[in-house]
Amino acid sequence: MSIKENIDAVMEKVAAAAKRSGRDPRDITVIGVSKTVDAQRAREAVLGGLDSLGENRVQELVSKYEQMQDLNVKWHMIGHLQKNKVKYIIDKVRLIHSVESPELAEEINKRASRQNLTAHILIELNIGQEESKFGIDEDTVYDFVGSLEQFDNIKVLGLMTVAPYSENAEDVRWVFRKMKEIYERISSMNLKNTEMKYLSMGMTNDFEIAIEEGSNMVRIGTAVFGARKYKEDK
Template sequence: MTISENLFSIKKRIDSALLRAGRKGEDVKLIAVTKTMSVDKISETLSCGVHVFGENKVQELVDKYPKLAGEIEWHLIGHLQTNKVKYIADKVSMIHSVDSVKLAQEIDKRFGAIKKVIDILVEVNIDREESKHGVDPNSVMEFINSINTYENLKICGLMTVAPMAENPEDARIYFKRMKEIFEDIKKSNIDNIDMKYLSMGMTNDFETAIEEGANIIRIGSGIFGPRNY
């Protein structure tokens, strides 16, 4: 299937998932994940009406950024090391993977230097898998309270990566828990926090994520086809 056909299918599935969840008419932001994908494929996706792209690695984003023109918005969705923040400060409109005070401090410093406020999401390690990054689900509120005073970052929501499973139903319990954390924080009315986005769901489980409240989904191979690892 072509990228255009893949996108048509995904959008239909998004609409169906929203309908099942009683969320008809709500908006779900689709992020096309460009990890290992060529500039030509990204350009084709852009021409199909997708304008938000997510990159996992700083170096890939830096390489691709000057080669793509037009109405394009970049998100950094992968793990971000503090020493790499300086390379993306003038290139991204959202960072999905903030999970330490040290990283938040560096983001605040680098974006302050260019007089820019950056939207961030707090990454939650919802299944507490040791090999994954993210804040412990029981410590999210405490973490947010420790970084919400930085002037150059705006906390706009949460992000997670559910455990990989053949059956997307296996991820439902994690998405449901994320939604609970999201709503608890929203009700707390903490300063400098706008719980607007819940970023969860990828190619294999995005429909389940939408049914449980996701309003940002991150799709790579479902749009572009298999990756060249």
């Protein structure tokens, strides 16, 4: 199947999951995860109907950003972001999904201030408490989001998580349900620089379950671009 056909198939599943949860499919943002995909294939995805692309690594994001400036792409930084890399993407991304430390938030605020812009961010949670994944715990998220009120150049627009992998997506439904509860609680806190708009959760293996439980932003790689072989980091 072509990338366009893959996208159409994903969109059908997104629409069905949205309808099952009584929601408008147009309210669900599908991000094509283009990590390790060359710029030409990423371009095919945009021309095939995806205007949002997500990258895990700063170098890849910057490279594709430069090669695809003729297209109206909404870039998302969805991977772990090191403080010393913030400066390279601060003016290029619509949304940083992976904020999980005060130090990173401070750096994003500093770089955004220098560029005279407001950085839109999501707070990353590790609900499954997996040692291999980044993100803060539920116990600390409320104090953390409250501490971000001190930053004038950050706007918190929601939450993100990566659920534990399971062959049966039903096994991680509880993760998405818990995320929705946290999302609603933070929404009620009325913090000055927080506007809960996005719940970024769900990937190829579990996005339908995530949508059923309240996700309005899913990050789809394999179902769009096919399985990828990863080179070991040197």
